[in-house]
Amino acid sequence: MMEPASIDSDDVRGRRAHLLLLLAGCAVLFSVNLSGYDLWPADEPRFGEIAREMLDTGDGLVLRVNGEPYKEKPPLLFWAIAFVSVPFGDVTEATARVPSVVAALVTVWCTYALAERMYGRRVALWSAIVLATNVRFWWQARTVQTDMALTACLAVALFAFWRWHERKGVQWLVLFYGAVAGAVYAKGPPGILFPLLMLIAFYWGYREERRRAHPILGTLAVTALIALWWIPARMAGSPGAGELAQGAVASDLFRNIIGRTLLGVSKLQPPWYYFLTLPADLFPWSLFLPYTVMYVWRRRREDDRMRLLLSWIIPAFIFLSISLGKRATYLLPLWPAFAVLISRSLLELAGSPGVRWRKWIGAVWASSIVLLGVAPFALLLTEYRSSWSAELLAFSVCTLIVGGTTSALVIMGKLRALPSAMAGQFAGLAILAAVTVFPVVDVYKSARAFCAPLARLSQDAKTYELYSVGFSREEYVFYSRHFHVPVLTELLPVGDEAPRVRYRQQKQMRKAIAEAARVVPVASFENLTEAELAALGTALAGALEDADVDPRFAREFSTALIEALAEFHEKFANDVPAFFFVQEEDWRWMLGLYEPFQSLAVIHHMSVGNRSVLLVANTTGAELVQSE
Structure with a gap:
């Protein structure tokens, strides 16, 4: 030893x-x-x-x-x-x-x-x-x-x-x-x-x-x-x-x-x-x-x-x-x-004379820094171009300067201190990213802004009910500072097959109606027109009829889903202030399948990560938010 x-x-x-x-x-x-x-x-x-x-x-x-x-x-x-x-x-x-x-x-x-x-x-x-x-x-x-x-x-x-x-x-x-x-x-x-x-x-x-x-x-x-x-x-x-x-x-x-x-x-x-x-x-x-x-x-x-x-x-x-x-x-x-x-x-x-190794590593490292500096400019070619900011520009400029300097040192063969340079450059760029890039990404990833109306009610100790329809995520709990009741996140009582088979069939049906509703143009969910609502209903009726599943199962699924929506709406549309989170793709088919949802108020609609999410309120809930 x-x-x-x-x-x-x-x-x-x-x-x-x-x-x-x-x-x-x-x-x-x-x-x-x-x-x-x-x-x-x-x-x-x-x-x-x-x-x-x-x-x-x-x-x-x-x-x-x-x-x-x-x-x-x-x-x-x-x-x-x-x-x-x-x-x-x-x-x-x-x-x-x-x-x-x-x-x-x-x-x-x-x-x-x-x-x-x-x-x-x-x-x-x-x-x-x-x-x-x-x-x-x-x-x-x-x-x-x-x-x-x-x-x-x-x-x-x-x-x-x-x-x-x-x-x-x-x-x-x-x-x-x-x-x-x-x-x-x-x-x-x-x-x-x-x-x-x-x-x-x-x-x-x-x-x-x-x-x-x-x-x-x-x-x-x-x-x-x-x-x-x-x-x-x-x-x-x-x-x-x-x-x-x-x-x-x-x-x-x-x-x-x-x-x-x-x-x-x-x-x-x-x-x-x-x-x-x-x-x-x-x-x-x-x-x-x-x-x-x-x-x-x-x-x-x-x-x-x-x-x-x-x-x-x-x-x-x-x-x-x-x-x-x-x-x-x-x-x-x-x-x-x-x-x-x-x-x-x-x-x-x-400490060795292995110049070729050091030159290869230095070239890859310098190229990586340059690519990192160029990457933010790619935002300008995407749907997220509005995220471009002075902070991102500063990050890109600083990164490109570091990348250019490193490239020059590699070309001149000054590579003895390459590991020290790599460590220092990584640390500097990491700190720069934390200060300039992360706040920009935060606008896209955070649920804080979306949950702000509910967070204010929670901080003021207001009493209200909260639901999450079709999904349940903890970021909405944390930033609303309020528990929510998940709705329509479990299997519907349809069919007598094994749970795995039922899950696959119901997932297929949910996907079919979501895709049918997604293609219907909607200008604003805060002010839906009669024509838009009629188009949603027509698209959903066609999706349920043409779904690639057993027709009997499709009818049973449709009936059970509408009954579940009716039960939830009855609980939701009461005198107690109430709100629910719902993804846009689910809200579309909910509006088309069950007409009473059309009378509810959309308080907030924005993207949180890769989800387009709405905050919907009953009449009392909408009045409570407006009074704040």
């Missing part, structure tokens, strides 16, 4: 200052303009709403969103958001994102510490730089998702395991399994998957050493720590106890362990998916990957340090690649090990 890289005891103060300066720079990089744009769907407003409801109810055991139990994710991130938000009295964009920033800093710190123990301070510095200045890590560091919290816990686990492997101090083994438990609290089963695969690979053929790591006892301890929250939370969140709660636990475990990975219940992707996403996510340091692969291959049997890094990366990468369910963020826990390997290879490359 290799001895850890020496650290001069006389230089401890300088080392601490060095590390603090590094972390301070990363904190700036990750947190600039953190509150300058809203929470973007799908995950950010959902997770912010869960933390807000935790604050409002004082219940940190059962997670809730829109007033209903939420069982998809463990609580660590939501606890952290709620904790940060307590002094401010509410969850804000900044307080929701701060835990991810802190988790990213912990990951940088642990990666630095691991690389320093393994290879010394120079490799440690570059490992931290490579980790902090790539697309995926920077993005996740300022995004409200569970992946960065998972990565931070696993980075602690990886560092603790290496310290235990060096000296066999039991405190490091305890920290290792404690960090694994934290990772499970962050994201569930993936928290134990990465360490388990690493232990199997690292100790392959070393049975006695594996036994000393106590993997079975450690796994049992992790399971016990998770059960302290999981079982009480599921029992408290179930309408009954006993077998019903046990069934909820079993269902959650099946979905998150078997469903998401092996069966692909969400995000189904081909086996080569990560070979496509990794270069973009690890950019710009992915430009060094071909050289890094050759570098690592030559040293694959070098020592325990290399064995640990490869044992962390390769088994997990293979497992995630053969699993059906995939997302680019699933690879994020591999980033610390990637950073150490890339930093070693780029330092060797920087």
